[in-house]
Every structure is written in structure tokens, then in C-alpha cells.
Amino acid sequence: YLTVIIEDMCKKQESTPVNDQVSQCCNDLYSDKRPCFTAMGTDTKYVPPAFDPTLFDFDEKMCKAPPAEREAGELKLLVNLVKRKPQMTEEQLKKITEGFTAMMEKCCKKPDVEGCLGEEGAA
Numbered sequence: 001y002l003t004v005i006i007e008d009m010c011k012k013q014e015s016t017p018v019n020d021q022v023s024q025c026c027n028d029l030y031s032d033k034r035p036c037f038t039a040m041g042t043d044t045k046y047v048p049p050a051f052d053p054t055l056f057d058f059d060e061k062m063c064k065a066p067p068a069e070r071e072a073g074e075l076k077l078l079v080n081l082v083k084r085k086p087q088m089t090e091e092q093l094k095k096i097t098e099g100f101t102a103m104m105e106k107c108c109k110k111p112d113v114e115g116c117l118g119e120e121g122a123a
Helices: 002-015 020-027 030-039 060-064 067-084 090-107 113-122
Strands: none
Touching: 002 020, 002 030, 020 030, 060 067, 060 090, 060 113, 067 090, 090 113
16 A cells, blocks of 8 residues: 555655655666665755645634544644654654544534634633
8 A cells, every 4th residue: 555655656756755864765766766765864955835824723613523634634734733843753743633522522512513623722
């Protein structure tokens, strides 16, 4: 399955380059691509995108969304967080994820979901 993901990323890399390391791995022979990606280190030239608070604006729609759509929304939030804080440890990420899940579970049960999310998100 990882091979499929790597091939998809390499196809995207052709039109929208990610970085020099990904380019190098994608240009390797087929049999060398997976080991190249596995050995890839941190991109030292990476500059996180500017903070945009609208990317982290969650509302009542997430509570009412079907499970697959809600999960996709949560993953999008997670990706945006990691893009802006790539140095975050796995422990920090786990703590944030657990806090977000707890907040959503709590606020989705409240009559004023938006108010609860505003209060909890600011805390």
C-alpha cells in the first residue's frame, strides 16, 4: 500500500514540487524509491505557511457531519497543524488530538455548540 502512496506523491511532485529530497526519491529507480523515502530526513529548508486562523475554525457542522466527512475534516485540521508546527513531538500531537476529540464530544452535546467551541477553543 505504501508503494501506491509513494507513486501518487511522485505523480503530484511532477506538477507541484514538494522539495529536493522528494524529487530525488521520485527520480530513483522503482526498487530504490521506497528505501529512499524511508530514509528521508527532515527538510531543513521547510518554511511553515503563515498562520491563518480560518483554517482552524470549527463549527456546528462538524457535529452534524456523517462520520466519514467528520473524519476528513479532522484530518484536514491535523494536516494544517502539522504544516505549521512540524517540529511537534508525537506526545504533543497526541495531547492536542485527545484534547480536540474531548472538546468536540463535549460541545456537540451542548445546545449552544458554537458558543461552547468558542469557549473551549480559547481555553
